[in-house]
Amino acid sequence: MEDTPSRRSFLQGAGLVGAGLVGGGGAAGALLPVLDLTGRAGDRTGDGADPESPRFTLAVIPDTQYLFDGDRGDPEPLAATLNWILDHRAEQNIVFTAHLGDIVENAGAAELAEAGQVYEVLDRHRMPYSVLAGNHDIDASATDQRGPSPYLEVFGPHRVSRLPSYGGGTPDGYNTYHRFTAAGREWLLLALDWRPSDGTLDWARSVLAAHRSTPAILTTHDLADSDETGVAWLSAHGRRLWDGLIADSDQIFLTLNGHYWPPGRLVRRNAAGRDVHVHITNYQDRYYGGGAMLRLYHFDLARDTIDVETISPWILGQRPDRRDALARREVELTDPANRFSLPIDFTERFAGFAPVPRRPPRGPDAVLVDGTVAYWRFDQGRAEGTAVPDGFRIDDLSGRGNHLTRVTLPGSGPAALRWSAGHHDDQPAHASLFFDGSRQTDGGRQTDGGRQTDGGRRPARGAYLRTVDGAPLNAATFDQGYTVEAFVKLPADVRATDDHANMSILSRFGAGRDAGKLGGDPAAPIATLSMSDGMAVLWAVFPLAQDALIANWGHEMRADEWFHVAVVNDGQHSTLYVDGLRLLRNPSAPATGLATSGEPWLVGAHHHDRIVEQGFYGWIGDIRIVDRPLPASRFLRA
Template identity: 50%
Template sequence: MERRNLFKAAAAATVITTAAGSAPAEAAPARFDADDPRFALAVLPDTQYLFDADSSDPAPLKETFAYLLQQRADDNIAFLTHLGDVTEHGTEQEIVLAGQTFTKIDGKLPYSVLAGNHDIDGSRDDQRGDSAYLRTFGPDRQAKSKTFLGTSKDGYNSAHLLDAAGRQWLILALDWRISDSGLEWARQKLQEHKNPAIVTTHDLAYADDSGKASLSGNGQRLWDNLIKDNDQIFLTLNGHYWPPGRTVLKNAKGNDVHVHITNYQDRYYGGAAMIRLYHFDLGRNRIDVETFAPWFLAKDPDKRTPLESETIELTGDVDRFSLEFDFDARFPAPKPAPRPAASVVDRHTAAYWRFDQAGLSVSDGATIRDLSGKGNHLTVRRLANSTADTLTVSGDHHVGAPAHASLRFDGGKGPDRGATLRTADNAPINSAKFLDGYTIEAFVKLPEPFVGDHAWMGILSWEGRAGDAGKHSGWSDLEPTCSLNISGERFLQYVLYSEVGDHNPTSWSHALPTGVWQHLAVVNDGQRSIVYVNGSKIARNPTQPAQGIATVGRPFVIGATSFDLKYGQGFYGWIGDVRITGRALRPAQFLPGGHYR
């Protein structure tokens, strides 16, 4: 648990007072980043024993709320959902005290609340009419949240739409006993908002002592009449029962629905307002779950009682776990439309090639035009031991590529198997030095499976022996002055002989994965080069000076790297759009645009 010591100071700040003994001024709400692919959903189960007549103690819940506000930016907490049984008896006194406690997060953290059987007349469904709960936590209060979509006519069921990880997520907070009209309302919300959806309610599933969950009677009704036939529902959360548990059910389309019970009222201090954080990570396709008590976390470790120390974090299989979840496969995001060349070309663009022109030919001698307008057109040329299938046009492409097409290269150590795209002998790019900086970009995908020996195959390069440029600092005077290659271990290698000085800085990436599109970028600011893969700076970028490219007037080439002006093998895989810009670009300015911030 002490891994949370990083957060202890922030959490403890809620109980620190000034030297004069007064409470410190409350900090502004932490910023939530709706575009970050990682965010958290906070889940708060039954707090009823903290609001129990004259034995009520809201301190643990106040500390939980303080923690969520203080950690909102660090954990990127999007929303809090309470699972019902806010109070023990649902009396005016208990409900009002709970409502006063919730003012801590009103307007600062979006949240939902739903009625458990202890908050209202549990013998009736959501058509029960007025109650202290409804007057305190009903539509009037919830309407102040920007995530609020509305309630059913009775006011006991609410819907919320979150913006998180660049998507929208629907949360349904359903009454302890939802009526048929309430179910119809919930189905309508699912039809209106075709977003990934989470159903929260008080009673849906219970678990045995091993943590294996099963639907309750009410849960079966919800499954049959709402969850099973609405594929957008992928997660359900409920309290009411203990012990906690989980299971996975298959819906009508055969897709997984994760069913989780969260309730700790049987634990020390009625659960002490213990929370669960569901950490959604769309980059890793995972949901990581942790359960802990901020009230105990905020206490001085040396002063925690044995039961506080024992309950500070729960790490059993039903309390701390991870789920593999392919969000794009289950909920495909709309794919960007192709972007015209004009949208990614400006006065700094030195060359731009793409492979989606109507009727594009890749036969020997065919021309692929430079769309920058600078005249750096490419000519197709196959190596000696190659066939028509060595180079073909493909519709495969990186999701962020402006062009929805690529070229499939089937090169190898044949020998002389592969294809090159070469500029003409008088193309401007051949002699460009880029002394003030440059950015070279390419989309690349390696085949899966990756068959054969393709060590040191070239993606792109400038022809010309380093020795002919007066450069002798590198591995060989016969290698080209600038090339982007892939090693036998699939490491990306950027080799440069700079124009100014006899320098040969070489950058190395991690092993590139197979079967997945990668965006590669080399950025030079006139002083040094930095290589990026998918908008992320790689580790091995030398600090050695790198001003300009020691070009010698020979062609620029896509699909291979020469040695001593000869080509022994070609690239193996797909190459998409290639752009060269005469200045250093930021990741946000790369071809994928908003994919990299």
């Protein structure tokens, strides 16, 4: 940004502009150790980024103009920043570095040459980067049609065109675009001049059109201004860029600019109705002209989040006992304007130009692996929200005859069990059942394998499914191992009351004592795949040879999200998985097979002491039981 008299006099009066002298070790005026401007010793060629990791970092450097200000500058802070980027390239997975303009103060050839020398360290190590002209780097009164300049001689496209990320530029040389691969996909970055011409805006649109499925970040020097609270707004020139390029370019989801201070941000909706994050970052008003402060954008596509932090590599490189009072305050900036997280659903945000194809349904033949003894799915073509009729039979697609029928708990209506089109993205059948149940209070009872009896002031509510009498599954003991899988979604309000604690996704009817198990709690169900009172997944069973329950515990699950749960028993031990990942609390105690009393399995009902005391609340999708252990690569979600 151009110096106003008040800003310039403040910086001079505070000693932050000048010959590069700062206090060190408590001695005023002591010179800081000189940094190596040519790069660190050693070979950094192996320090490349990981293009497939879902976590990667974009490094951003705003206005460094006071570091290259005639005879008053100091290149060492910028050298420290660039060396830090190289030293942490692999650790932070830094895929690209963007400078936001105002590299130097007076657009002087000597200033630009000095800054260009510092940037040679990135050139030598082929670190992808971009630069753009700010108003202090060129003749600010003209557009990018201003013609030749010392800036172009040093930082023109001839410099970055040697890098693998370079995509192309405008004929005038003041605008470029860059591509890099991160999180397994291509990203695009536009680096636009201080004052791009109308022709340049046409060029930018053509670049985006040529990369229609590529998300884009726009960098320029002047786009947004902000106040001391961090609230930002578009500048006059920013409104031109918004109206002429950004609003109608859905690919642009993030813009970065310097020029103004203090840092700030805003979110605007583009013409497609999607968010564009507009950020200003600039530290030239701070100690030592900002000291080449570095803004790091840590993308995490697994978490749908960008974590932003701001640090000073130059100060970090100083011995802590030699940092003066001002330096100690600038090591990192942790206020909300400089350290924050942006939640972005990247799949949804990019859906308008790069939709992720939904996985199509898979028929039963695709998932009936050897040893499948039961496979239930709920894609019978019924309308969303309609009730499953009482007594309705859902066939076991394994061909083993383990069919399910609906049972309704006393006092519950048809809507307690409904058809739903909801499903996990990786579920073979694109359908599920919604169970609208709750637990009993004061002794509502249901006994004899799910056949109904009355009693109690408030019985369990809901409906469930039970295997038919004589189903082979009822007597199976699985002494050679097993795999049990289900897709589940908990409603957003599942924790609003205590009515849904300890509900079962799948359970084997009969108390432990019915199978000869008298240890622990002999009234507990023989086997249950449940949600605890804290909505953690739980597999609790009486194995064949043990007299007490063996329990595998998971973690508390998020509501309103589909997940896949699997229990794998290898004939000796059981392991619990969520979304294909092995969980922690799997016991080392032996657990061979499953005890049985020869009674039905229940889907969506929990029982204790032969009393069905809980109807499930939530969605249940495909369920498969296999009589052998399966690797995660063979799960239904794979």
